Amino acid sequence: MFFRMVKGALFRQRGKMLMIAFTIALGASLATAMLNVMLDVGDKVNQELKAYGANIRVVPQGRAVISQMYDVEGEENAQSQYLAENELGNIKTIFWAFNIVDFAPFLDTQCTLNSEKENIKVTGTWFTHHLSLPTGEELDAGMVSLRSWWEIDGTWIDDNKDPNVKEAMVGADIARKYGLKPGDTLKLSCGKKAENVNIKAVFSSDGEEDSVIYVPLALAQMLSDKKGLVSSIDVSALTTPDNELAKKAAQKGPSSLSKSDYETWYCTAYSSSICYQIQEVITNSVASQVRQVTESEGSILEKTQLLMLLITILSLIGSALGISNLVTASVMERSKEIGLLKAIGANDGPISGLILTEIIITSIFGGIIGYFVGLGFAQIIGHTVFNSAIDIKPMVIPIVAVLVVTVTLVGSLPAVKMLLGLRPTEVLHGR
Amino acid sequence: MSLLEVKNISKIYGSLKALDNVSLKVEKGDWLAIMGPSGSGKSTMMNIIGAMDKPTLGQVILDGKDISKESSKSLTQIRRDKIGLIFQQFHLVNYLTALENVMVAQYYHSIPDEKEAMEALERVGLADRAKHLPAQLSGGEQQRVCIARALINYPEIILADEPTGNLDEANENMVIDIFRQLHKDGSTLIVVTHDPEVAEVAQKTIVLEHGKVAREVINNEK
Ligand SMILES: Nc1ncnc2c1ncn2[C@@H]1O[C@H](COP(=O)(O)OP(=O)(O)OP(=O)(O)O)[C@@H](O)[C@H]1O
Ligand SMILES: [Mg+2]
Numbered sequence: 001m002f003f004r005m006v007k008g009a010l011f012r013q014r015g016k017m018l019m020i021a022f023t024i025a026l027g028a029s030l031a032t033a034m035l036n037v038m039l040d041v042g043d044k045v046n047q048e049l050k051a052y053g054a055n056i057r058v059v060p061q062g063r064a065v066i067s068q069m070y071d072v073e074g075e076e077n078a079q080s081q082y083l084a085e086n087e088l089g090n091i092k093t094i095f096w097a098f099n100i101v102d103f104a105p106f107l108d109t110q111c112t113l114n115s116e117k118e119n120i121k122v123t124g125t126w127f128t129h130h131l132s133l134p135t136g137e138e139l140d141a142g143m144v145s146l147r148s149w150w151e152i153d154g155t156w157i158d159d160n161k162d163p164n165v166k167e168a169m170v171g172a173d174i175a176r177k178y179g180l181k182p183g184d185t186l187k188l189s190c191g192k193k194a195e196n197v198n199i200k201a202v203f204s205s206d207g208e209e210d211s212v213i214y215v216p217l218a219l220a221q222m223l224s225d226k227k228g229l230v231s232s233i234d235v236s237a238l239t240t241p242d243n244e245l246a247k248k249a250a251q252k253g254p255s256s257l258s259k260s261d262y263e264t265w266y267c268t269a270y271s272s273s274i275c276y277q278i279q280e281v282i283t284n285s286v287a288s289q290v291r292q293v294t295e296s297e298g299s300i301l302e303k304t305q306l307l308m309l310l311i312t313i314l315s316l317i318g319s320a321l322g323i324s325n326l327v328t329a330s331v332m333e334r335s336k337e338i339g340l341l342k343a344i345g346a347n348d349g350p351i352s353g354l355i356l357t358e359i360i361i362t363s364i365f366g367g368i369i370g371y372f373v374g375l376g377f378a379q380i381i382g383h384t385v386f387n388s389a390i391d392i393k394p395m396v397i398p399i400v401a402v403l404v405v406t407v408t409l410v411g412s413l414p415a416v417k418m419l420l421g422l423r424p425t426e427v428l429h430g431r
Numbered sequence: 432m433s434l435l436e437v438k439n440i441s442k443i444y445g446s447l448k449a450l451d452n453v454s455l456k457v458e459k460g461d462w463l464a465i466m467g468p469s470g471s472g473k474s475t476m477m478n479i480i481g482a483m484d485k486p487t488l489g490q491v492i493l494d495g496k497d498i499s500k501e502s503s504k505s506l507t508q509i510r511r512d513k514i515g516l517i518f519q520q521f522h523l524v525n526y527l528t529a530l531e532n533v534m535v536a537q538y539y540h541s542i543p544d545e546k547e548a549m550e551a552l553e554r555v556g557l558a559d560r561a562k563h564l565p566a567q568l569s570g571g572e573q574q575r576v577c578i579a580r581a582l583i584n585y586p587e588i589i590l591a592d593e594p595t596g597n598l599d600e601a602n603e604n605m606v607i608d609i610f611r612q613l614h615k616d617g618s619t620l621i622v623v624t625h626d627p628e629v630a631e632v633a634q635k636t637i638v639l640e641h642g643k644v645a646r647e648v649i650n651n652e653k
Binding site: 345 | 478481483484503504507508510511512516518520522523524525526527528531534535536537538539540543564580
């Protein structure tokens, strides 16, 4: 009988119940959309901030020490002059791997163009290099995202399918000087080796790079006879702004820290601890912070997240108020029915059970619809604001479920309680 | 011992005495009509007898038990077990069919029994309307569903507050006929009415005025 009553209430008053479910769906969709966007905004902002380039440079020990001490370039020990290309993937295996958003290796060499005399800096690098890491993670690293602000005339080199493509991207200054344009063929002569390359693009970075020619790493290795070697690595990492502890570790070295300080430092994403960890995985390397903007990156991220959090909380409160209002009103509307049930002998428990069951079924129905509609909203927000899809976070489901159930219960319980307090005579004889 | 004995009850709202020292006895199988002008305290009286309200002063002894000081929880139980209520405004649950409206009373009383509920509807001539919702029934039919619901748990007393107030002549007669049948079957009936025709079919009529019993009329058996 109980289910017959619930069924009757739900199906024979479809219009009314759908109205309530609709409001709940609206509230739930708002909550779902905002929560999903909020939880994903960190990643989205990271991706945007990545556009501002690298902030950590990794160089071989020999080069770092010699250039610091003598300011000359020695060649005596190739081991300490170069880093191994095959160790690059290790960067994504450090403790703070998740904070490493991108990186690219470089190998510099000097070449002449066509029949000209002047030596030009030719740098081999990754453009989009697909890495399958031992952790199972997949990553596209390289200049395409690390230098996303370059203005390109032509198209990026695609070294992913074929790392040995004979192509080049020419800096705007050189292109102007030698009258080069995309589509031209260019002869690079570097010491004993020479190669004809196809110009894919002319780029403008408004910096020193405009007088560099970039080629795929494999090509530079071949031209300079440095197979499997790279001369530096640019890493873009999200870091926590430095504090006293980080400064101390950076100045006096991590060994000067007490054991617990060391642990705190190691397990915080300070640039110095990330550098330290990179050194641990790349043989004979020295990693150092080259750009201080990480601080503002951190605070921009924090501020965006705070803003999103506030908007989300406000929208949750808004939908909670809307839902509980309607639920309260819909329960109050039933005063006559509740009075009647009491008059024919129903106790408070069964009456509340009946009404709450109906409300909860309605809210679950509305909540599920709202959840999926909300996912749609989230994608619309993602595409209009970030030009990319929002990742769906499963943890939003329990949050929205708890929210909807709590809000509907909070909305209906006081109303039910109030109605149970009424004596049947007060509602039945419409005085 | 009388089935119902009302002893010197008063119901006082502020300075207004809705009932003023009223006494009354109803025996098992009696059919009593209560008449009186509007505001004379008829509904107040019915609510107190029907265990929906408590008197300010005095005692109501139903089936040997004083119900004038019971908690609202045990009053609910008394209503459920002993009393069948019929209202002027019918008061059916609008999302349940006629049959289900009858079964609701069974459900809160003990266990719903569809067959028995159907028989109750047959007694009031509504077997063919069992699957209709209240909105699909005429006023008279709705009132008959109410009667079926009031009867379903074999109450000690059936209380009807202006059961024909919203009905036309034909439906009124139908309701009177049902009451006659109930009386013949031994049910105890108390009916509040403005309508002398409804009152005179009862055995006895009490007239209330200003919360007091003004007079009692014994109707001749026909
Ligand atoms: N809850 C209440 N609070 C205050 N006064 C009340 C209350 N209920 C009833 N009264 C008053 O008590 C008096 C008797 O009311 P009651 O409803 O019993 O009259 P009645 O005889 O049923 O009238 P009618 O024929 O119009 O239904 C009226 O004057 C009414 O205003
Ligand atoms: Mg009345």
